[in-house]
Amino acid sequence: MSRRAELAENLARVHQQIAVACAAAGRDPGQVTLIAVSKSFPAADLAELAALGQFDVAENREHEARAKHSALTGLPLRWHFVGQVQTNKARLLAGYVDVVHSVDRPHLVTALSAGAERAQRSVDVFIQVGLSDRAGRGGVAAEGLARLADAVAAAPALRLVGLMGIAPLGAPSGVAFGRLAELSAELRRAHPQATGLSAGMSGDFQVALANGATHLRIGTALLGRRATKVG
Numbered sequence: 138m139s140r141r142a143e144l145a146e147n148l149a150r151v152h153q154q155i156a157v158a159c160a161a162a163g164r165d166p167g168q169v170t171l172i173a174v175s176k177s178f179p180a181a182d183l184a185e186l187a188a189l190g191q192f193d194v195a196e197n198r199e200h201e202a203r204a205k206h207s208a209l210t211g212l213p214l215r216w217h218f219v220g221q222v223q224t225n226k227a228r229l230l231a232g233y234v235d236v237v238h239s240v241d242r243p244h245l246v247t248a249l250s251a252g253a254e255r256a257q258r259s260v261d262v263f264i265q266v267g268l269s270d271r272a273g274r275g276g277v278a279a280e281g282l283a284r285l286a287d288a289v290a291a292a293p294a295l296r297l298v299g300l301m302g303i304a305p306l307g308a309p310s311g312v313a314f315g316r317l318a319e320l321s322a323e324l325r326r327a328h329p330q331a332t333g334l335s336a337g338m339s340g341d342f343q344v345a346l347a348n349g350a351t352h353l354r355i356g357t358a359l360l361g362r363r364a365t366k367v368g
């Protein structure tokens with residue numbers, strides 16, 4: 138099977154699964170954004186996905202994102218960044234990425250906003266909330282969320298669009314995503330426009346949809362298994 142046929146089949150299957158999960162939750166699949174997480178796969182795969190109508194793509198490492206972005210400048214892709222952001226890479230990222238899902242500290246807000254301003258662009262921001270007691274997956278603690286949200290909302294070149302969360306391994310994802318939905322409801326009292334909920338990966342997107350996810354970050358189910366662990 139050609140790579141395009143394989144990607145087409147995967148994309149159709151994921152669309153079908155999203156439709157089923159949305160129907161079960163009484164939700165409109167048209168309100169859900171599917172993002173193809175292409176880390177470790179070649180830029181050529183993104184060109185194939187674009188040919189199939191999948192334009193929202195994500196990376197989790199800045200150098201890889203930058204390489205693919207410059208290889209594919211001719212395509213109308215929307216670039217999402219979902220990995221932990223090093224502060225010294227934030228200005229660079231803000232120069233070409235459209236959406237950052239992983240803002241979890243005030244320093245990053247300052248650096249991203251400065252980079253976006255310098256490039257005369259605007260960057261959409263999801264604040265990543267820590268849903269695990271274990272360190273390592275990133276995310277601001279619930280106590281720090283309101284202050285961080287205020288900082289993003291006040292940054293001239295950033296637009297606060299919502300919250301992002303990664304369900305901890307080895308615990309029911311419904312509990313984590315339910316918590317994320319609660320925090321989102323709280324956030325929207327102060328920031329009514331921040332309606333986005335970036336939640337759900339290949340293994341748990343149906344659960345995320347049942348809990349109100351608006352942006353799904355899906356790698357393996359679309360592109361296949363990654364040969365190496367890349368976070």
Ligand SMILES: *Cc1c(COP(=O)(O)O)cnc(C)c1O
Nearest residue numbers: 174197219338339354355356357
């Ligand atoms: C890799 C990655 C994904 C996609 O994971 P899959 O399980 O392959 O779908 C989603 N979100 C983040 C932050 C990632 O790093």
